[in-house]
Amino acid sequence: MDGWRLSIDFGTSFTTAAMEVAGSISTLEMGNSRYLPSLVALGTTGSLLTGGEAVHLAALMPDRVERLPKRALVRSDHVLVGGTTIATIDLVAAVLARVYREALPFHGGRAPEEVVLTHPAKWGREDLRKLGQAAEAAGLRDVRFMPEPVAAALHYAAGCPVPQCAAGGATGRDVAVGGYMAVYDLGGGTFDTAVLRRTGMGFETVGKVGGDPFLGGEDFNERLRDLLGACARSVDPGPWDELWESEDAAAARGRALVTRDVVTAKEALSSELEIVMEVPGYDTRFLIRRHQFEDAVSEDLERSVEQLLDTIGSAGLAPADLDALVLAGGASRMPRVSDLLAERLGLLPHITPDPKSVVAHGALLALAEPPPPPHLPSPDPSPEAPTWNGGGPPPQHPNLPPWE
Numbered sequence: 001m002d003g004w005r006l007s008i009d010f011g012t013s014f015t016t017a018a019m020e021v022a023g024s025i026s027t028l029e030m031g032n033s034r035y036l037p038s039l040v041a042l043g044t045t046g047s048l049l050t051g052g053e054a055v056h057l058a059a060l061m062p063d064r065v066e067r068l069p070k071r072a073l074v075r076s077d078h079v080l081v082g083g084t085t086i087a088t089i090d091l092v093a094a095v096l097a098r099v100y101r102e103a104l105p106f107h108g109g110r111a112p113e114e115v116v117l118t119h120p121a122k123w124g125r126e127d128l129r130k131l132g133q134a135a136e137a138a139g140l141r142d143v144r145f146m147p148e149p150v151a152a153a154l155h156y157a158a159g160c161p162v163p164q165c166a167a168g169g170a171t172g173r174d175v176a177v178g179g180y181m182a183v184y185d186l187g188g189g190t191f192d193t194a195v196l197r198r199t200g201m202g203f204e205t206v207g208k209v210g211g212d213p214f215l216g217g218e219d220f221n222e223r224l225r226d227l228l229g230a231c232a233r234s235v236d237p238g239p240w241d242e243l244w245e246s247e248d249a250a251a252a253r254g255r256a257l258v259t260r261d262v263v264t265a266k267e268a269l270s271s272e273l274e275i276v277m278e279v280p281g282y283d284t285r286f287l288i289r290r291h292q293f294e295d296a297v298s299e300d301l302e303r304s305v306e307q308l309l310d311t312i313g314s315a316g317l318a319p320a321d322l323d324a325l326v327l328a329g330g331a332s333r334m335p336r337v338s339d340l341l342a343e344r345l346g347l348l349p350h351i352t353p354d355p356k357s358v359v360a361h362g363a364l365l366a367l368a369e370p371p372p373p374p375h376l377p378s379p380d381p382s383p384e385a386p387t388w389n390g391g392g393p394p395p396q397h398p399n400l401p402p403w404e
Contacts, residue, residue, distance in 0.1 A: 003113040007363035008099050009148070010092065010117065010131070011038055011356070012070045012189025012216055013263075014330070017099045018360040019106065025364050027357050030102045034357060038188075040091045041065045042082040048094040062256040066091055068218060071189050073134070074127050089134045096138035115140045116363040120190040121147040121209035146363045149183035149194035152328035153203045155362030156181070156350065179323040180206070180315070184308055184341065184349070185359075187329035189216040191304055193311040195322075207315030210307045215300060217266070217331035223296040224288070225262045231286040232279050239281030254280040269293050270333050294336045301336060305344050319345040330356045 005020040006028075014035040017028040030036040031051045041054035042064045049057060058065040064082035066072055069091040078085050096117075103112070117135060119128060128145060135143045157175060175181050175198050185192040193210040196203040232240040243254050258279060265275045265288060274289040312319060325347045327337065332355050341349050352358050 004107050004110070005114045005116070005364055006100070006103055006112040007116040007118065007151075007360045008096060009151075009356075009360040009363070010070060010095060010119075011187055011330075012068055012218060014038055014188065014356065015095055015099060016357050016360045017103065018357070018364055019103060019112075020364040021107075025361055027360070028099065028103055028106075030099065034354075036095070036099065036102075038069060038095055039065055039067045040069050040081075040094050042084055042086065046084075048086075048090065050094050050098040059253065059256050059260070062252050068189060069095065071214065071218075073130050074123070074213065089130055089137065092131065092134035093137035096135055096140060100138055100140060111141065114142050114144060116144045116146055116151075118146050118148045118151050118359050118363050120211065120213050121149050121185075121192040121194055121205075122211050122213050147192070147194070147205075147209065148187075148190075148328070148359050149185050149192045149209070150196065150203060150205065151359045151362035151365075152183050152185055152326055153181055153194075153196045153362065154365040155352075155358040156324065156326045157198065157203065158362075158365055175323045180317060180321060181324045181326060182308065182312055182322050183326050183328060184304070184332060184337075185211070185328040186304065186331040186337065187216050187356075188331065189214070189218045191215040191307070191329075193304075193308045195312055195315040195317065207311060207313075207317075210311035210314075212304070212307065215304065216329070219300060220266055220293075220297050220331060220334075221259070221262050223300070224266050224293055225258065227288060227292060227296050228258070228262065228277055228279065228286060231288070232282060235282065235284050240279065243279070243281060266293070270335060290335075294334075297334075297336075301334075301340055305340055308341075309344070319347055322347060325349045327351050328355050328358050 006017065008017045009015065015038050016034060016036070017030070018025055019028055027034045036051055037055055039054050039058060041049040041057040043049045043057065054065065058067070061082070066079055066081050069088065072079050072088045073092050076088060078087055079091070115135070117131060119131060132143060177198050177200055179198050181196050181198065181203070183192070183194045183196065190213050191211040194205050195207050197206050229240050243251055243258070261277060265277055268275050269288070269290045272290070274287055277286045277288055279286065312322070325341065325345060327349045333351070338349050338351065341347070
């Protein structure tokens with residue numbers, strides 16, 4: 001039987017994974033979805049719950065949930081969940097182990113030959129060490145690391161199905177050897193920018209990777225919640241203030257309900273011009289329009305574009321020198337993101353139908369990069385992810401600047 005390979009894009013809000021067998025790559029379905037919620041809950045028996053089980057408990061006992069284990073991993077060694085101190089490495093390990101369990105039955109229980117874990121480009125030595133320890137605790141072996149924007153570029157270069165391709169426009173294969181591609185990766189909780197030069201064997205990063213490890217869709221959720229709160233308080237500040245200040249169980253469940261509805265509303269505003277929202281304690285429904293939400297996140301988006309421009313400049317390039325601008329990450333689907341990038345860079349971004357899965361797919365492409373054709377000049381080294389099996393710090397990615 002052929003061996004198989006696994007890639008995991010551990011995200012702030014959702015985690016995706018892909019599997020490769022004999023050159024064929026498919027997205028892993030986990031709990032009837034391509035997206036596994038990344039939150040982790042402490043069950044009443046003391047076990048760590050993931051996926052739908054964690055989502056269910058979060059609605060009933062929100063104090064027993066760590067909603068953002070990816071952010072927790074880089075911020076602290078331990079967090080308090082349901083009155084219990086838990087190592088953040090264990091939280092991440094629970095998510096990675098869930099992915100691994102979901103993948104094994106597709107391959108007769110056989111372990112993968114290789115595993116790739118993607119990570120924000122600006123994560124440092126200590127962050128990768130923790131991620132590697134979580135992978136080891138989850139039972140994963142032969143783990144390799146790959147920066148998320150590099151994986152996104154590899155997916156695009158493979159000729160991924162973007163709307164422009166369907167319309168007969170350019171594809172990733174039109175980025176010639178020596179050409180440049182910029183990646184704008186806005187995920188649930190992290191933001192990455194990178195410029196990559198195509199080589200005969202793949203891509204290498206040029207200039208400095210940029211971004212913000214604490215900017216993403218979760219921050220946009222907070223902006224929308226504040227906008228909703230302003231609408232509610234304009235009617236009557238009492239119920240809103242009580243909802244967020246009270247410590248009783250009913251208020252905690254109400255906050256969890258509002259948090260869930262805010263996420264749903266944010267995603268809906270990518271396709272709808274307005275949405276109606278409800279808040280516990282109010283008979284009035286509140287109308288939120290897309291332009292109001294875009295105004296609320298405008299400073300965040302403007303800052304993200306400035307970071308991309310800085311990254312392009314650090315490579316000694318101008319936007320006009322780029323052959324492609326690729327969007328990745330679920331939060332990049334906001335219409336204002338594409339509009340703003342087109343306005344500031346004069347370049348139409350390439351958007352994939354599923355910007356979250358491209359990273360997991362691209363990471364597997366790095367394991368099977370074909371050798372350069374004989375007529376090509378000797379290529380630069382491929383941006384291949386390093387391997388780490390525990391013990392000491394993980395190796396530095398060969399095409400990223402030093403951590404120090």
